Amino acid sequence: GAVVSQHPSWVICKSGTSVKIECRSLDFQATTMFWYRQFPKQSLMLMATSNEGSKATYEQGVEKDKFLINHASLTLSTLTVTSAHPEDSSFYICSARDPGLAGGTAYEQYFGPGTRLTVT
Amino acid sequence: GENVEQHPSTLSVQEGDSAVIKCTYSDSASNYFPWYKQELGKRPQLIIDIRSNVGEKKDQRIAVTLNKTAKHFSLHITETQPEDSAVYFCAASKGGSYIPTFGRGTSLIVHP
Numbered sequence: 158g159a160v161v162s163q164h165p166s167w168v169i170c171k172s173g174t175s176v177k178i179e180c181r182s183l184d185f186q187a188t189t190m191f192w193y194r195q196f197p198k199q200s201l202m203l204m205a206t207s208n209e210g211s212k213a214t215y216e217q218g219v220e221k222d223k224f225l226i227n228h229a230s231l232t233l234s235t236l237t238v239t240s241a242h243p244e245d246s247s248f249y250i251c252s253a254r255d256p257g258l259a260g261g262t263a264y265e266q267y268f269g270p271g272t273r274l275t276v277t
Numbered sequence: 278g279e280n281v282e283q284h285p286s287t288l289s290v291q292e293g294d295s296a297v298i299k300c301t302y303s304d305s306a307s308n309y310f311p312w313y314k315q316e317l318g319k320r321p322q323l324i325i326d327i328r329s330n331v332g333e334k335k336d337q338r339i340a341v342t343l344n345k346t347a348k349h350f351s352l353h354i355t356e357t358q359p360e361d362s363a364v365y366f367c368a369a370s371k372g373g374s375y376i377p378t379f380g381r382g383t384s385l386i387v388h389p
Contacts, residue, residue, distance in 0.1 A: 191376070198364075198382075198384075199381070199382070200366060200379045200380065200381045200382050201321065201366065201379050203376065203378075206374075206376065248318075250320060250321070254375070265311070265323060265326065266311075266323070266377065268313075268320040268321050268322070269320060270319065270320045271318075271319070271320055273318075
């Protein structure tokens with residue numbers, strides 16, 4: 158249980174275009190999902206917290222107009238990188254928690270497989 | 278906000294040796310400390326976690342210890358195997374949001 162998928166797994170786009178990444182919780186409903194960015198050989202940097210039915214909460218320094226997050230259902234959150242630039246090239250990972258888990262494990266995060274974005 | 282320091286950044290051991298990775302945190306309110314293993318190009322996977330009401334937790338070859346007073350926690354891997362080679366991240370979070378703050382990661386290399 159508690160499986161999170163992401164699509165696509167990798168994408169190459171040209172500068173100036175927009176790219177949408179989907180994050181789905183496959184076997185549970187996630188009221189909250191998280192979006193991370195990871196540069197090579199570096200840690201996971203939280204970009205934003207995505208809440209179903211409301212606006213995302215962005216971390217300091219993350220441009221909300223550039224990284225659009227939509228959490229329209231309990232199983233789907235999307236991240237759209239708008240007007241992409243080469244410096245946006247990175248590994249984007251989403252995660253979700255399963256609030257329905259018993260035994261005090263509801264705060265455990267389940268990560269998606271990540272999306273490798275390359276902007277040329 | 279929370280700040281998590283992780284050491285070492287790289288750890289190289291021989292197969293069968295033990296490996297220890299250490300983390301410190303700054304927010305005394307943090308009460309949940311997970312450890313993740315990430316293989317190259319793959320998702321982080323939770324390998325063990327500990328809550329602040331426990332000082333030590335063990336799962337086969339992996340153990341985690343927590344010293345709340347000193348605000349540090351450590352991952353111990355015994356009898357290391359080549360498949361343990363990966364990047365390990367510690368994290369700290371607290372009640373309410375439980376949004377983790379990650380350490381910078383430790384690249385563990387186990388030589389056969």
